Amino acid sequence: MYLAIQEAIGRKYIETVRGLFGLEAGAPAFDIPPHAEMGDLSLAAAFELAKKLRRAPRQIAEELARGILPVEGVRRATVAGGGYVNFHLDRARVARALFHERSGLSGASQLRPGKVLVEHTSINPNKAAHIGHLRNAVLGDVFARLLGFRGYQAEVQNYIDNTGVQVADVVAGFLYLEQKSAAEVQALVKDSGTRFDYYCWDLYAKVFRHYEENPEGLARRAETLQAIEENQGEAARMAQIVSTAIVKKHLATMLRLNIEYDLLVEESEILRLDFWKAAFEEMRRVGAVRQATAGKNAGCWVMSLNEAGEEEEDVKIIVRSNGTVTYVGKDIAYHMWKFGLLGKDFTYAPFERYASGKTLWRTTAEGRDGAPSFGHASQVYSVIDTRQTYLQNVVVAALKAMGHEEAAAHLHHFAYEVVGLSPGCAEELGFELSAEDRERSYVEVSGRKGLGLKADDLMDRLVEKATEEVRSRGMSDDPAEQSAYGRMIAVGALRYFLSKFSRRVVIVFDFKEALGFEGETGPYLQYSAVRARNIFRKYAETHAGFEAGGLGDEISDAELGAGFEGEDGQAFWQLASLAAQLDLVAEQAIAAAEPAVTAKYAFRLAQSFNNFYHRYHILSEPDPGRQKFLLFLVALASATLAQTLDILGIEVPERM
RNA sequence: GCGCCUGUAGCUCAGAUGGAUAGAGCGGCAGACUUCGAAUCUGUAGGCCGGGGGUUCGAAUCCCUCCAGGCGCGCCA
Numbered sequence: 001m002y003l004a005i006q007e008a009i010g011r012k013y014i015e016t017v018r019g020l021f022g023l024e025a026g027a028p029a030f031d032i033p034p035h036a037e038m039g040d041l042s043l044a045a046a047f048e049l050a051k052k053l054r055r056a057p058r059q060i061a062e063e064l065a066r067g068i069l070p071v072e073g074v075r076r077a078t079v080a081g082g083g084y085v086n087f088h089l090d091r092a093r094v095a096r097a098l099f100h101e102r103s104g105l106s107g108a109s110q111l112r113p114g115k116v117l118v119e120h121t122s123i124n125p126n127k128a129a130h131i132g133h134l135r136n137a138v139l140g141d142v143f144a145r146l147l148g149f150r151g152y153q154a155e156v157q158n159y160i161d162n163t164g165v166q167v168a169d170v171v172a173g174f175l176y177l178e179q180k181s182a183a184e185v186q187a188l189v190k191d192s193g194t195r196f197d198y199y200c201w202d203l204y205a206k207v208f209r210h211y212e213e214n215p216e217g218l219a220r221r222a223e224t225l226q227a228i229e230e231n232q233g234e235a236a237r238m239a240q241i242v243s244t245a246i247v248k249k250h251l252a253t254m255l256r257l258n259i260e261y262d263l264l265v266e267e268s269e270i271l272r273l274d275f276w277k278a279a280f281e282e283m284r285r286v287g288a289v290r291q292a293t294a295g296k297n298a299g300c301w302v303m304s305l306n307e308a309g310e311e312e313e314d315v316k317i318i319v320r321s322n323g324t325v326t327y328v329g330k331d332i333a334y335h336m337w338k339f340g341l342l343g344k345d346f347t348y349a350p351f352e353r354y355a356s357g358k359t360l361w362r363t364t365a366e367g368r369d370g371a372p373s374f375g376h377a378s379q380v381y382s383v384i385d386t387r388q389t390y391l392q393n394v395v396v397a398a399l400k401a402m403g404h405e406e407a408a409a410h411l412h413h414f415a416y417e418v419v420g421l422s423p424g425c426a427e428e429l430g431f432e433l434s435a436e437d438r439e440r441s442y443v444e445v446s447g448r449k450g451l452g453l454k455a456d457d458l459m460d461r462l463v464e465k466a467t468e469e470v471r472s473r474g475m476s477d478d479p480a481e482q483s484a485y486g487r488m489i490a491v492g493a494l495r496y497f498l499s500k501f502s503r504r505v506v507i508v509f510d511f512k513e514a515l516g517f518e519g520e521t522g523p524y525l526q527y528s529a530v531r532a533r534n535i536f537r538k539y540a541e542t543h544a545g546f547e548a549g550g551l552g553d554e555i556s557d558a559e560l561g562a563g564f565e566g567e568d569g570q571a572f573w574q575l576a577s578l579a580a581q582l583d584l585v586a587e588q589a590i591a592a593a594e595p596a597v598t599a600k601y602a603f604r605l606a607q608s609f610n611n612f613y614h615r616y617h618i619l620s621e622p623d624p625g626r627q628k629f630l631l632f633l634v635a636l637a638s639a640t641l642a643q644t645l646d647i648l649g650i651e652v653p654e655r656m
Numbered sequence: 657g658c659g660c661c662u663g664u665a666g667c668u669c670a671g672a673u674g675g676a677u678a679g680a681g682c683g684g685c686a687g688a689c690u691u692c693g694a695a696u697c698u699g700u701a702g703g704c705c706g707g708g709g710g711u712u713c714g715a716a717u718c719c720c721u722c723c724a725g726g727c728g729c730g731c732c733a
Contacts, residue, residue, distance in 0.1 A: 029673055030673095031675070034675095034676055034677075035676090035677095038676085042675090042676085044674095044675050044676090047713065047714080051713080057713080080676075081676050083713095084675080084676070161733080164733065165732070165733060296731090297731075300731060317730085317731055321731060322731075324731085326730095326733085327732075327733045328733090386728085387727060387728065388733095389659095389661090389727085389728070390659085390660085391728095393660095418727090441726090442726095469695075473695080475693095489695090500670090500681095501670095502670080504662070505662075505668095506662085506726075506727095510668090513668070513682080516681095516695095517695050518681095518682090518696090519680090519681045519695095520680070520681040521681090521695085523695055524696085527695050527696075528696090530695095531693085534692055535692045536692095588672060588673095591672070592672055596670085597672080600680090603680080607680085610697070611697070613692075613696085613697085614688095614696070614698085615697085617691065618692060619691080619692050634692095655693095656693090656695070
């Protein structure tokens with residue numbers, strides 16, 4: 001709601017400035033005044049105009065306030081402070097329009113042209129997922145949901161590096177440390193007595209210890225990697241078995257958290273289709289890379305990273321002197337494909353069908369009909385941790401060097417900080433820490449050392465705790481229902497916990513904080529939504545045929561207007577106007593690529609609702625007109641909260 | 657050495673595009689359940705916004721500088 005009103009005021013502002021002062025102004029910036037009584041939207045533009053016009057800002061503000069009105073949805077404009085213009089919205093009108101929007105009757109945001117591609121998760125398929133991977137997936141998932149909410153076509157891709165060194169390390173472990181054949185590994189995958197992804201977690205750490213003690217083993221690692229890349233022999237067969245089994249585990253883990261994907265992009269298919277060759281040819285053709293003939297990089301194909309005018313040359317090796325391509329080179333090819341700039345494409349096959357009805361596709365080299373069109377994005381967001389910033393910048397530089405300026409500008413590194421463990425938490429998990437580590441504020445997780453908190457272990461622990469809470473509070477006698485609620489609450493707690501921090505801060509994981517269900521947590525939000533629904537359920541018991549969705553037709557403009565009058569009306573409006581800000585908040589979250597903005601908003605809204613809930617008792621309200629108004633308000637808050645929780649991927653249980 | 661990020665209440669963090677009296681959760685203290693179930697609400701204490709300069713009508717926010725911490729900078733990924 002707020003967005004539309006801002007745009008309308010903005011248009012009138014530009015006209016007014018032209019008419020009154022003969023100046024061409026841009027779209028103005030709006031603020032929300034610090035106190036609700038001051039108004040709903042404020043404009044500080046008079047201060048800047050004052051400088052240009054050499055006049056008092058307050059006077060200019062008064063002229064603006066008179067000139068901008070009338071605007072639909074705005075009742076009046078006042079001037080405050082040194083020169084703020086504050087707009088007071090037509091409360092009844094805004095509330096009604098919002099009610100219709102939330103009922104899906106109007107205001108569904110239009111589908112926008114172009115596709116936004118979000119790549120997230122992209123875990124090496126060689127061991128179980130850990131808490132850091134969950135942060136990546138939750139951030140990416142919330143961001144994709146935000147895009148969908150605002151009418152963008154979002155496509156979610158999960159990149160599977162099934163031919164990389166991490167898979168090779170586990171394969172080498174099976175082959176040489178455990179002397180297992182591909183068939184035996186396959187049997188292990190099928191064995192219901194072992195968790196294959198956990199088994200590989202331990203094996204990967206074991207392989208690393210082995211390399212440390214036996215550096216000569218590194219030769220075998222190289223051999224294994226090469227065999228996998230060339231799709232030759234036992235190692236390649238085993239890599240296929242390992243990576244596919246682990247990917248399935250990762251998908252199952254993510255599904256527990258309500259995370260789904262559109263497409264799995266497999267590196268093996270990128271190799272098979274010679275994507276890199278096509279990218280390399282173009283890079284050579286346009287002179288983005290050159291072969292070094294002397295110096296330490298002799299024989300390598302390198303790309304210059306210098307801006308014009310820099311003296312010392314900074315180069316990145318793209319192709320090694322032995323002719324093999326580096327990781328960043330492959331990434332350049334993949335990103336060219338994302339934008340449809342490669343001139344090559346995959347074919348696709350279904351990987352699995354989600355219970356939601358959505359089909360997850362995977363890339364293949366052998367053609368198949370009936371797949372949707374993937375790639376060809378106009379905007380790309382790659383959710384990758386902040387330590388890879390340098391490499392992401394290299395990819396952008398490569399696009400620029402090839403003349404793809406627009407793609408370079410539309411490739412966004414969605415960078416986020418890692419999840420560390422507090423030293424106490426690491427020790428609780430049974431890891432021995434050095435004296436130095438114990439002094440640190442957090443310990444970095446390390447797959448190589450096997451140090452980390454596995455995603456499913458954390459989830460299990462949360463579900464157990466939440467289910468116990470449900471049981472002890474007597475919400476349900478049915479064990480199946482108890483565990484269903486427990487699961488929803490656990491997911492709510494975890495998803496909110498991973499969404500509420502801004503991307504750039506390190507999350508120091510601690511059980512006490514993450515396992516909490518009170519205060520600023522997911523369960524608090526769920527509880528608020530349940531409370532709102534309970535009011536309707538209870539009300540319907542004595543009012544047969546009651547539907548919250550019908551309130552919009554039952555309440556008159558006069559009743560709505562009267563409800564927002566006076567001191568109580570001010571408090572009611574505070575809740576309603578906050579609910580009306582969701583679209584503004586979602587746009588801000590997208591512009592800043594910051595899901596936390598939405599999480600914080602959900603909390604503020606829930607807090608505002610709980611405060612209202614406590615102060616006004618609806619079912620015992622004697623005045624039927626006022627009761628209807630209060631029910632209307634609950635419907636607004638409830639629908640908005642539900643919508644926001646949906647963006648956060650958090651479900652609401654029937655009872656709490 | 658070069659580059660990027662971070663520094664706000666005891667702890668963990670919000671404060672987009674510079675804007676009105678710097679906020680929240682947890683923890684502390686004091687209160688509120690015969691009600692739409694307290695996984696809740698109310699009140700209270702707690703701040704040289706890392707230090708110092710500058711730009712501006714106005715700076716937690718922009719610029720410079722210093723300090724502290726983290727992360728990058730490989731013919732690894």
